Amino acid sequence: MIILNSEYEQNNRNMNFDDWFFHRIVHMRKKKNSHASSGLYSLARGPFDGVQRFKGYEINGFRFHTKQLEGNRVKQNSGVLVRGIMNGQNIDYYGVLTEIVELQYLEGKRIVLFKCDWMDVDHIGKGVKIDKHGVVSVNTNRKLATNEPFVLASQVEQVFYVKDNLHPNWSIVLNGHSTYFTGGVVSEETFQQDAQNFSCTFEEDEDFINWRGNDLDVISTDVTLADNIIEDIESDPETDDEDLLL
DSSP: OHHHHHHHHHHOTTSOHHHHHHHHHHHHHHTTOTTSOHHHHHHHHOOOSOEEEESEEEETTEEEEOHHHHTTOSOOOOEEEEEEEETTEEEEEEEEEEEEEEEEOGGGOEEEEEEEEEBOOSSBTTTEEEOTTOOEEEETTOBOOOSOOEEEGGGEEEEEEEEOTTSTTEEEEEEOOOOSOOOOOOOHHHHHHHHTTSOGGGTTOTTOOOOOOSOOOOOOOOOOOOTTSSOOOOOOOOOOTTOEEO
């Protein structure tokens, strides 16, 4: 992929990368180039026009909910952490999950994206603080200025935000532990059948359609939701999770 990008930069800046990428892969496949795999071809063709949206998802051993699904619950599953690099330095990005979408490609290939509201970690002291013990706090009133709200679900870890009563608008970050969930998406019908075999802890989560397996040892972490983690966002009229967004 790095080679392809370098070739594009050198010779084809007047063409959109996605158009150039598609024509390049098609040309490589006609030449029987072994590097033009079916996976690359599927990616080059781009996703289907419709996407599938979920309110809950399991990945990397974590169970995630969108902020909207949490509502007035006392349990919190919308805090996210993505580890990145900026100017050669490691940086942790903290956010709140607002939307889960699944892009579908040829041959059944799928990519799940998390859309998040990100905390302002660019300004140390104003947006994020780390004390002498390594405890991280974020200012929930300051948002990161970015036009890239989406990340791959596979990149995400889970965190919890606990209100700091001594410092208004600040929340302490607690890391989640990934051991309890197997991941994967199943149909709503399968979820409804499996839900009968779980304890009442999960009966309230009717919108979560991602359970797999009946033998999971479930551990619930009670974390009080931090007030005003994210300002209310105007949402579209409520639709069924399985509806396609065209």
